[in-house]
Structure formats: structure tokens, C-alpha cells
Amino acid sequence: MKLALREKIDHSARLLFRTTGLLVIAILGGIFFMLLWNTVAFFLKVKPMDFITGTQWNPSGSKASYGILPLLVSTCLVTLGAMAIAIPLGIGTAAFLSEYAGKKLKNILKPMIEMLAAVPSVAIGFLGIVVLGPGIASLTGEPNGLNALNGAILLSVMALPTIITVAEDALHGVPQTYKEASYGVGASKWQTLIKVTIPAAAPGILAAVMLGVGRAIGETMTVLMATGNASAFPKGFFHSVRTITATIAIEMGEVPYQTTHYYALFAIAAVLFLITLAVNLIGEHFVNKFRKYQAA
């Protein structure tokens, strides 16, 4: 083949690759634009204040109300519960893997954690109905055990692999010299872990937590199946709640195209998008901080 032709092909390939890179920006921009467009359409019909401060979500009532608060509080409640379980367990497991487990044990544990990460969310939600729900019901005397606690426990299971993997990387990245200095002044293994290794890995661990939070907030099928989806204002962990994601999943299939209700679902999705975006950006900030710190 002539050199000129080869160079021409090379040049057009370069353009093609570059276009795919730009298309990625277009996709995120497209998602953002779609949410914004429909949210604006929603705010032309419903006052923003009624949306933000409304304590009732009842789009199909005789007087439709579109308050996001009950959904937002539900999402936060379930996520907080999940983190209360997943953060201590996740950091404990990460510390065990990084500081205590031998190579053989690690070779068994790590694939197990990867397997846990691979279980589809719908299967975990199913077990919330058939295993965890009846368990909670028999403890509390409720009819089916589908409540915020159920969703929180399941979400913690889903967030754990992410938290463990990222936190273990962070702990593993702490220079050996730090630990040796700590042992040198007579600290025990535990004292070194608590006072030296974990603080030194703190930015990385925070990044792990943020990734776990992002995963839990955005999860749909698990909470849809396990939290009961009552649309009343959430009262606590032993009551049924309905998260933002579950509301979209339940109602989007039934609403007519381009009605206020249809736009309302995009508006709550926009709120969800902004929350996960903020969580991811905070997480990224900590990752960068950890990298800089490691490089220094």
C-alpha cells in the first residue's frame, strides 16, 4: 500500500477515535439535558417551593401533590442505615485482608467478595422478600417485614464489596515504613492499625465510603422489592418507606406521556442525579488527595 494512503487511513482512524471520546461527553450532557428539560417543564406547572418543601407525594390524588420530602427522607434513611452496617463491617474486613490475612486466606476471601459483588440486585431483593422479610417479621411482629430496615441491610450487602475493595487498596497503599516506625516505638499491631495505618489511609477510606453511598442511593430493584413502598411520610426503620428510585420504577410504567406526573418523575430523577453527582465528586476529591499524599 502507498504511504500516502496509509497515512490517510491513519488520519481518519485518529478522527474516529477522537469522535468516540467526544461522544462520551455528549452522553453525560444528554442525560443532564434530558433531566433539566423535563424538570423545567415540571416547574412550569408546579411551584418549585411546593416540590422542595411538600411533605406529601400523591400524584394521582384528586388534588395532586408533588412533595419530594417523603421520598428524599426515605432514600436518606435507607442509605444511612445501610452505611451504619456497611462502614464498620467494610473497614474491618478491609483491615483484616490487608493486615492480618495470609496469602492463602486472601486467595479465598477475595474471590468470595467478587462473587458477592456479582449477585444481581434483583436476586438480593428477592432474598429480602423470602428470607430477611419473614425474619424481621418474626422479630417485630409485623405482617411481612418489608420496611426500611430490610432495605438497609440488603443495601449494605450490595455496598460492602465496593467499600472493602477500595478501602483495602487504601490500607495496602500506606508505606511499610510508617508501620515499622510505629512498631519501633513499641506499639502493638492493633495500636498501629488504629492510630497509624487507618488515619494515614483516611482519604482512601473516605473515598470507599462515598462510592458505597453512591451505590446505595442509586440502587433501585433491591429497595423496590424490600421496603414495602408505602407512600406515607417515613416514620422510622420499622416502617415501610418508598425511595426516589422505587417511586420512578413504580410510576413511570403507568403515567401517560408528557403529563405533569410524567415530568415530576424526571424532576425527582434530577434530584437523585445531583445527589449521586455530588457524592461521586466528593469521593473523587478524596481519591485525588490520597494519590497526592501517597506520591509525596
Add this chain to the structure above:
Amino acid sequence: MMKKLTPLLEWGTLLLSTGAVCFFLVVILWDLISKGAPSLSWEFVSTLPRAGMTKGGILPAIIGTVLLTMITALVAAPFGICCAIYLNEYAADNWLTRIIRACIRNLAGVPSIIYGLFGLALFVQGLHMGTSLISAGLTLGLLSLPYIIITTEEALRRIPASTREAALAIGATQLESIRDVVLPSAVPGMLTGLVLTLSRAAGETAPILFTGVAFYINNPSGYLNQEFMSLPYHLYMLSTQHQAIEQVRPLAYGTALVLIIVVFLLNLTAFYIRYKHSKDE
């Protein structure tokens, strides 16, 4: 006495949290396998549902999931690989590249239900594809894209610069060096990432809820413009929406087990490729 006990207690705390994590996995697998296995039979995986879903098999759901995953791969793999090649082989370290990378990381964090809404607005309504196999496949393709880019780029990064320089030095153009030298040696790493991403996509439910999945199709044609059944959605419907929930519970368990077998088989394939490759090196 206390002094001897303390390290044991400390070690025990960490062991206990690790044990709890393993316990979760064991409960999941044990429950699904022990209660799902009795429902599994050749008939279950090879026949259509009968009698209002209370009898028969899940063949259309299996076919739907396989087709959907294949379309996802066809959409996301070429696009993702090209983008990873751009980022790793061509892009300079400037503001544009940093924006592209930031977009990819944020796309990976967008909740799957929002991809569902995007697919509904763009493919189903905007491009008039309707609720169909192709709309759902394109939606899942977009969802998988950031993972494929990230894993492919990682595979490309492991190829030493000297390999590329050797190709360029004997007169290859940059494209030829990538096509004939870089890509072939990055294939195992790329495949691992692709298969892992697909195992995730196969289990996704939220993005296909409004873009094409259906509860019952009596004639699984496999046409791109038709609605389809899928394993995760079938499990969701059987366990929450069916009018005889207790009666179809064994079928739900069977569906869950088949789904998890499909996902784990894909994962095992990825691990096998990774293991074999690490041995070759």
C-alpha cells in the same frame, strides 16, 4: 490475663466482620441453591410458561437475556474500545482529556434507573424505536460503556511503550502499530473487562423496565423491534406482582438460580481468562 486476651479480642473483631461478609454470601448461595435446585429441570429451561405463569418453563426469559446481553456487547464494546484507544494512545494530557475522563467516571456513578429514563426519552420516544429489544439493548449498552472504557484502558496501559515504539520504528503508522501490535497483546485484559461488564448488564433490571421488557411473550421471536422477556424482570414479577405469589414461589426460586448461574458463569469465564493470561506472562 487481660494482656494475653486483648490481641485475641482485637483480631477477633476484624475476623468477625470478615466472617459476617462471608456469611452474607453463604446465606445468599445456600438459600438460592437449596430452594431453587428442585425447580430446575430440562423442562424448566426449555419450555414456555403455561397456565398464567404458574407452570412450565422460562425459555423466553433465557433467550431474551442472552439476546439483550449480546446487543449490549455489540453496542458498548466497539464504542468503548475506540474511546479507550483514544484516551490511552492519542489523547494529550490537556483539559479536553481531563473532561472526558471526568465524564466517564461520573457516567459510571449515574444510577441505573436514570439510564432507564434516558433510554425511554431518547430511544423509545425520541427516536421512535418504541419499547423493544433494541431500545433496551442500546440503553444497557450506554450503561456498560464507562466500565468497558475503564477496563480496556487499563489493559492498554499494561502494554509497555517500547512495544509501540518498536512497531513505529520499523515504519508502521500509529494505527498499524495499535492494530497489529498493541491490541493483540491487550486482548486478554480487554476480554476480562468486557465479560465482567456483561455479567453486570445481564442482571440489570431497572434500565429495561420502561425500555422494552415484558412480563409475558408467548412467541419469543427475537426481532429487534419486539418486546422481550428477561430473567431478572421475570424474577421481579414472579416475586412481587403475580396474583398467586405463594404458588409461583418455586418458579421464582428456579428463575433466581438460573439467573445467578448465568451471571457466575460469565464471571468464571472472566476469571479463567485473567488466570490463564497471568500464567502466560
